[in-house]
Amino acid sequence: MIARLVLRRIAIGAMQMAALAALVFFVIRLMPADPAARFVGLGASPEAYAAARATLGLDKPLLAQFADFLGFGAARGLIDGDLGRSWVSGESVAREIAAALPITLELVACGVALAVLAAFPIALLSARRPGGGADRAVLIYGLFAGSQPEFVWALGLVFVFFAQLGLAPGPLGRLSPFAEPPEPVTGFMTIDTLLAGRFEAFSDAVAHLALPAATLAIVLSGPIIKMLRDSLGRALKSDHVLFARASGLSENRVSAIALKSALAPTLALIGILFGFMLGGAVLVESVFALGGLGQYAVRSVLAFDYPAIQGVVLTIAAVSLLVYLITDAAQALIDPRVAT
Amino acid sequence: MRIARLGAAGLRFGLRRARLSVAAVSCALLLGCGSPPLTNADGLLVLTDETPTGLDYDGPSAAIPQSQTGIVNLMEPLIDYAPGAVNDSGVRIPDFTRFEGRLAERWDFDAARGVLRLHLRRDAVSCAGNPLTAADVVYTFARAKSVSGAAPIGWFLANAGGVADFDGDVFTDPAARTLGDEVRAIDRHTVEIRQGQPNPLLLPVLTTFGLLIFDSVEMRARATEDDPWSHDYANNAAPPSFGPYCVERWVRSSELVLRANPHYYRGAAPIARIVIKRVPQSANRYMIMRMRQAHVAERLTPREVAAIEDVDGLAVRSVQGNESLFLHMNFATPPFDDPLVRRAIAAAIPTRQIIRNGYFGAAVPWTGVAPSSYPGAASGAVTTDDPARAAALLAQAGYPGGRGLERYPDAFRLAYVAEREAVLGPIAASLQTALRRLGVPATLDPIPSAQFGDRQLVKKDLPFALNDQEKPVVVDAGYAAQLFFVSASAGGVNNMVNYANPALDALWARARGETDRVRRTALIQDIQRLASADVAWAPIVEYRTHWVGDAQVQGWSWRPDNALRFYDLRFAP
Numbered sequence: 059m060i061a062r063l064v065l066r067r068i069a070i071g072a073m074q075m076a077a078l079a080a081l082v083f084f085v086i087r088l089m090p091a092d093p094a095a096r097f098v099g100l101g102a103s104p105e106a107y108a109a110a111r112a113t114l115g116l117d118k119p120l121l122a123q124f125a126d127f128l129g130f131g132a133a134r135g136l137i138d139g140d141l142g143r144s145w146v147s148g149e150s151v152a153r154e155i156a157a158a159l160p161i162t163l164e165l166v167a168c169g170v171a172l173a174v175l176a177a178f179p180i181a182l183l184s185a186r187r188p189g190g191g192a193d194r195a196v197l198i199y200g201l202f203a204g205s206q207p208e209f210v211w212a213l214g215l216v217f218v219f220f221a222q223l224g225l226a227p228g229p230l231g232r233l234s235p236f237a238e239p240p241e242p243v244t245g246f247m248t249i250d251t252l253l254a255g256r257f258e259a260f261s262d263a264v265a266h267l268a269l270p271a272a273t274l275a276i277v278l279s280g281p282i283i284k285m286l287r288d289s290l291g292r293a294l295k296s297d298h299v300l301f302a303r304a305s306g307l308s309e310n311r312v313s314a315i316a317l318k319s320a321l322a323p324t325l326a327l328i329g330i331l332f333g334f335m336l337g338g339a340v341l342v343e344s345v346f347a348l349g350g351l352g353q354y355a356v357r358s359v360l361a362f363d364y365p366a367i368q369g370v371v372l373t374i375a376a377v378s379l380l381v382y383l384i385t386d387a388a389q390a391l392i393d394p395r396v397a398t
Numbered sequence: 399m400r401i402a403r404l405g406a407a408g409l410r411f412g413l414r415r416a417r418l419s420v421a422a423v424s425c426a427l428l429l430g431c432g433s434p435p436l437t438n439a440d441g442l443l444v445l446t447d448e449t450p451t452g453l454d455y456d457g458p459s460a461a462i463p464q465s466q467t468g469i470v471n472l473m474e475p476l477i478d479y480a481p482g483a484v485n486d487s488g489v490r491i492p493d494f495t496r497f498e499g500r501l502a503e504r505w506d507f508d509a510a511r512g513v514l515r516l517h518l519r520r521d522a523v524s525c526a527g528n529p530l531t532a533a534d535v536v537y538t539f540a541r542a543k544s545v546s547g548a549a550p551i552g553w554f555l556a557n558a559g560g561v562a563d564f565d566g567d568v569f570t571d572p573a574a575r576t577l578g579d580e581v582r583a584i585d586r587h588t589v590e591i592r593q594g595q596p597n598p599l600l601l602p603v604l605t606t607f608g609l610l611i612f613d614s615v616e617m618r619a620r621a622t623e624d625d626p627w628s629h630d631y632a633n634n635a636a637p638p639s640f641g642p643y644c645v646e647r648w649v650r651s652s653e654l655v656l657r658a659n660p661h662y663y664r665g666a667a668p669i670a671r672i673v674i675k676r677v678p679q680s681a682n683r684y685m686i687m688r689m690r691q692a693h694v695a696e697r698l699t700p701r702e703v704a705a706i707e708d709v710d711g712l713a714v715r716s717v718q719g720n721e722s723l724f725l726h727m728n729f730a731t732p733p734f735d736d737p738l739v740r741r742a743i744a745a746a747i748p749t750r751q752i753i754r755n756g757y758f759g760a761a762v763p764w765t766g767v768a769p770s771s772y773p774g775a776a777s778g779a780v781t782t783d784d785p786a787r788a789a790a791l792l793a794q795a796g797y798p799g800g801r802g803l804e805r806y807p808d809a810f811r812l813a814y815v816a817e818r819e820a821v822l823g824p825i826a827a828s829l830q831t832a833l834r835r836l837g838v839p840a841t842l843d844p845i846p847s848a849q850f851g852d853r854q855l856v857k858k859d860l861p862f863a864l865n866d867q868e869k870p871v872v873v874d875a876g877y878a879a880q881l882f883f884v885s886a887s888a889g890g891v892n893n894m895v896n897y898a899n900p901a902l903d904a905l906w907a908r909a910r911g912e913t914d915r916v917r918r919t920a921l922i923q924d925i926q927r928l929a930s931a932d933v934a935w936a937p938i939v940e941y942r943t944h945w946v947g948d949a950q951v952q953g954w955s956w957r958p959d960n961a962l963r964f965y966d967l968r969f970a971p
Contacts, residue, residue: 092852092856092857093848093852094852094856107856108569109545109550109569110548110549114548144458145458145548146452146458146459147451147452147458147459147633147650148452148457148458148459148548148629148630148634149452149633149650154650157649157650158651213681216682216685217685220685220689221685221688224689228682228685228686228689228691228692229677229679229682229686230675230686230691231652231653231675231676232652235443235653235673235675235692236440236441236443236673239647239649344678345679345682347652347675347676347677347678347679347682349649349650349651349652349676353651353678354651359846360817360846360848361847361848362846362848362849362852
């Protein structure tokens with residue numbers, strides 16, 4: 059049953075990606091600027107401008123450009139897995155995304171993991187005594203944490219832990235500036251330092267990840283706690299949990315049964331938040347100078363770098379669909395009714 | 399037994415490692431690690447808002463200032479300006495009246511033939527270990543003329559310097575893209591460059607980042623069938639050259655690490671390693687400097703620079719170089735076609751307030767149309783800070799109290815580069831307030847820099863804008879005039895306000911070929927006075943270029959591209 063769900067989702071995902079590829083190609087060309095101008099800033103003679111447009115392929119009819127993008131022209135294209143070259147850097151978009159994506163995935167994964175770790179005990183504590191002190195505190199925290207933009211938390215944490223207390227490293231990227239980075243294997247700094255057996259660099263990488271991940275965790279934990287607390291509250295009042303309690307099971311065992319029921323909607327929320335944060339963590343990436351996918355997306359949009367924008371949109375969509383697929387499959391495992 | 403012992407030893411080792419890792423993670427998670435103190439032994443740490451996006455000066459990102467920082471520290475010019483005096487901020491300024499040899503140790507100019515003969519050094523060696531020869535210079539010009547890169551910067555500068563046959567034909571006739579004998583090797587260490595017509599800009603353009611010399615041996619080794627001029631390698635790996643530094647590591651949008659070229663002909667750089675680190679938020683660059691965790695920070699906001707002036711151990715280095723702010727009013731957009739309206743708007747500009755609140759005193763009023771530090775620059779006669787005169791001029795133009803200007807709401811959308819909001823936002827707001835007091839319906843329109851560039855340089859339809867980005871890279875007021883005020887039909891380049899004055903064009907026609915320095919300067923100054931009288935631009939201020947540095951860092955120097963030369967820097971003993 060789950061296999062069928064996965065296959066169905068993959069088929070739908072492929073169609074979504076194809077539609078998105080066409081949509082993003084045409085929509086970004088509606089933006090109110092011509093990217094060729096940026097190339098010829100110094101020598102903006104009409105000839106140089108025309109040469110730049112030809113270099114970018116902008117002198118061709120729109121449908122011919124679309125055919126080139128898909129890979130039906132002279133060069134390789136999307137159907138060959140080639141996202142083209144960035145107009146800003148001249149580098150392969152796929153290579154640039156391959157460098158930026160692991161940074162964001164590592165950040166978001168750690169942020170979500172911290173948020174979930176914090177959310178479960180807090181939500182449980184809150185749901186067990188609705189209306190109690192803990193419950194009210196959780197409600198206030200959830201509202202407050204979720205209502206502050208992430209860059210406010212990020213700047214605040216930098217100010218307190220770096221500038222005032224001197225406990226955290228400066229917001230200087232994934233490693234200390236003079237540290238030698240490991241040979242990239244996965245692109246995840248923590249994993250690559252471990253694979254290289256460089257424990258000092260691993261410690262450095264974790265230290266540099268701590269504040270950005272904590273920032274995301276603070277922001278994300280609000281909605282996760284709220285969702286989990288509400289689901290748990292409903293589950294604790296459900297018939298099967300009342301039956302479990304009436305059967306004399308321990309409170310921890312009863313909580314575990316309720317938690318299983320409450321998990322499915324929370325998993326869906328976590329999947330949505332994860333997908334959203336792939337592009338939405340840009341401000342955290344910016345404050346901590348991480349150079350992830352969000353920053354790459356913003357740079358590309360501001361520079362009207364069409365190939366890079368297309369690449370980022372398709373990558374975020376693909377990763378988001380993958381995350382949704384995983385969370386749906388996990389939900390189906392917990393609650394088989396989801397797969398039907 | 400032995401296996402068991404080995405196993406136990408392995409287990410102990412594993413546990414020790416595991417304990418170390420757990421300790422490391424715990425330490426990090428508890429934020430107990432902090433930052434180790436910065437030492438000079440590791441090298442120089444420079445914080446900037448963006449690392450180079452590409453390193454080929456004919457590549458797609460050569461117009462980005464941070465890319466130029468990478469290029470000028472990796473590559474070497476044929477000649478450069480001689481060092482001049484040190485200013486009151488401890489920054490050495492070039493002497494724009496004297497040139498000195500770099501890769502060319504001497505040169506002579508045959509005025510009758512229009513030929514510059516360059517005698518190259520014999521001791522210059524590239525990062526790849528290849529000695530400099532005349533073939534490298536010929537290759538560099540041949541590559542520029544091929545216009546095979548994304549942006550033809552090399553061609554443009556050679557054209558501006560009057561090199562023969564570097565004309566617009568290259569864009570329409572593929573045969574014109576092949577280098578002839580206009581640049582030729584005489585022997586292994588002598589090159590001749592021939593001009594098509596007399597042009598005094600040949601030496602100045604050779605100092606700029608767009609005609610730095612490639613190591614042709616390495617470039618040819620990196621060429622492919624699809625990319626015979628090695629743009630991909632030069633842009634995405636490193637431009638092979640004879641400069642003071644070589645690329646050690648480069649991660650776009652993160653860092654560029656430079657290592658001193660051990661073969662550099664002026665001696666290896668005093669600071670062997672430079673780490674240029676991207677920290678996008680200026681507030682964080684400021685905070686890291688205050689915590690003494692970096693040696694140099696670039697592009698702080700004026701407010702941050704002012705706040706750091708009194709911090710012990712840090713020094714603000716600045717220069718009144720070539721950065722300026724002016725108001726752009728498009729002649730093609732009514733009512734800016736009316737000279738009275740132009741003068742009225744200029745008179746309303748609150749220059750003193752902008753200097754005080756926008757630049758925190760680190761700027762001076764500007765009345766000219768070319769950087770006042772450039773040879774041949776003339777002061778102009780544009781009046782600002784005079785609201786009474788502005789009101790009178792508006793009334794004279796038929797708009798008393800601004801009445802009637804509501805017919806042009808789109809014309810008064812004051813555009814500026816959104817990415818410069820921290821600096822330009824408060825200035826735009828001051829200007830808007832001053833204009834509204836006169837009844838001018840000004841609104842603010844921050845737009846992305848790419849859109850700003852497109853509308854300003856290509857479409858030329860930006861009606862009203864604040865611009866602080868125009869820095870003529872060739873140090874010459876005539877070049878600035880050609881760039882901004884000469885009509886396209888008369889050889890102008892990016893006259894973005896659609897200004898046209900036949901008298902000015904006629905003066906330029908005389909000045910461009912004038913080889914007598916005194917007569918040429920007089921003509922160029924007349925051009926500037928004409929542009930100023932017509933309020934072609936409404937100049938506002940010339941602001942200081944700043945760096946914040948650790949007080950131990952010495953040897954600061956400025957160049958017209960505003961890129962630091964790391965070779966000049968050293969740590970105080």
